[in-house]
Amino acid sequence: MVKSPNERTAKxxxxxxxxxxxxxxGLQLNFWADISHRCMTATWPAFIGGAVLVFIAFNAIFxxxxxxxxxxxxxxxxxxxxxxxxxxxxxxxxxxxxxxxPQTHYGHFIAAVELFTGIFSMSLMTGLIFARFSRPNxxxxxxxxxxxxxxxxxxxxxxxxxxxxxxxxGNATAKLWLLRNVTSLEGQSLRRFCELPLVKNEHPALxxxxxxxxxxxxxxxxxxxxxxxxxxxxxxLVVVVSGYDxxxxxxxxxxxxxxxxxxxxxxxxxDILDILEDGRLRIDxxxxxxxxxx
Numbered sequence: 001m002v003k004s005p006n007e008r009t010a011k012x013x014x015x016x017x018x019x020x021x022x023x024x025x026g027l028q029l030n031f032w033a034d035i036s037h038r039c040m041t042a043t044w045p046a047f048i049g050g051a052v053l054v055f056i057a058f059n060a061i062f063x064x065x066x067x068x069x070x071x072x073x074x075x076x077x078x079x080x081x082x083x084x085x086x087x088x089x090x091x092x093x094x095x096x097x098x099x100x101x102p103q104t105h106y107g108h109f110i111a112a113v114e115l116f117t118g119i120f121s122m123s124l125m126t127g128l129i130f131a132r133f134s135r136p137n138x139x140x141x142x143x144x145x146x147x148x149x150x151x152x153x154x155x156x157x158x159x160x161x162x163x164x165x166x167x168x169x170g171n172a173t174a175k176l177w178l179l180r181n182v183t184s185l186e187g188q189s190l191r192r193f194c195e196l197p198l199v200k201n202e203h204p205a206l207x208x209x210x211x212x213x214x215x216x217x218x219x220x221x222x223x224x225x226x227x228x229x230x231x232x233x234x235x236x237l238v239v240v241v242s243g244y245d246x247x248x249x250x251x252x253x254x255x256x257x258x259x260x261x262x263x264x265x266x267x268x269x270x271d272i273l274d275i276l277e278d279g280r281l282r283i284d285x286x287x288x289x290x291x292x293x294x
Contacts, residue, residue, distance in 0.1 A: 017281070023124045032150075038214050039128050040135070051125060055092075058121070062114045063088040072107025092118040099260060138252035139164040140241055144289040146258055148216070149268045157196070159239055160257075162288060164211040169252065172206040172243035176214055178221055179236040194221055200248040201270065208241060208283060232258040237263075267291040 015022045038049060066072055066084040076083045087100045091114045102108040143160040151158065159176070163169060176196040183189055197220075199213040215220050225235075237258040243250045270290035274282045 015083070032238075040132065047128075054121075058117065059085060059088040059092055062092065062110065062117075066107065069106045069110070070104065072104045072110065073100050073101060074103040075230065088114065091115060093122075094118055117278075135243070136245065136248055136250040136252045136266075138241070138243070138254040139168065140254040141285075141288065142239065142254075142256035143269065145262050145264045145267075145291060146237060147264045147267045147269060147291055149266055149294060151215075155215040156199075157216060157222065157263075158269065159212045159237075159258075160209060160288070161212070161239070162285065163206050165247075166207055167245065167247045169206040169243035169245055170204065170209070171243060172203040174201050174203070174212055175240045176212060177238040177240070179238065180221075180233040182233070193238075196220065196222070196237075206241075209288075211269070212227045212239070225267060227260070227263070227265055228262065235260040235263075264291050266293065268294050 007279055010027045011026055013024045014029075018218070027170070031070065039050075042050070061082060063085040066087065067079070067081050071079065072123075073084065073087055086100045090096055090100070091111055093114065102111045121265045141162045141164050146157060146159045148155060148157050150156065161174075176198055177193055179191060179193045181189060199215065201212075203210050214220065214222075222230075222235075226281050238255060238256075240253070240255045242251060242253045270287045270292050272284045272287050274284065276282055
């Protein structure tokens, strides 16, 4: 049976990969089946907004149960719904100011269920907030553009990065990956990837800046490629850096993707290091992304 356009659209997602938009169809993941991942990846405004909506919904539901009962709560003059809503908030949050309390078996039963729900939901929310705050995150800044120019007399691909926190990331390791389109012997178009060897792929204590170098020699998959060649094969670069954050006592990771159009041929990075008259070293991060001819 042929599905309607609306049914196909319902299972269509757009995924951002390395500056490209990939449209996926035919895969539908249930929202509640992956709720933990969604809570961890949602933005803070979306996370807090969702928590507020759940809190309001829970209280509105339990307030309705109190409201339909026969005066289950004391000190509720006239049985107004808003008073039961306030009591529900006090119960769900375990505040319990004391001026209102259950006075019937029905009221005690609903309050007990709400208390259990409140304890469970507050524990879950505390765990999610702690997980979001404690998640290791490397504040690494990558240059906007990779550059290709001569370095030590050889054509070299260079990518500059810096540690924004200026704390020490010990045993930092960098990997540079190349992704490009190839055609198999059978004529099938494939997206292949391979690792590009770096001159130095380890840093003992990454605290300031670090430039990665990949020599474009005969062994390099990029050897002899021009900007037009890279565009034709859809070249993309992915940089992955990991290391041990001595402050957080955790392993942190960072990655950055570049498209072929980001690569600057015949250019080099502007010098950001300078020695002051008193002998101190100065780093000008205002020129971090700047490139020059040469």
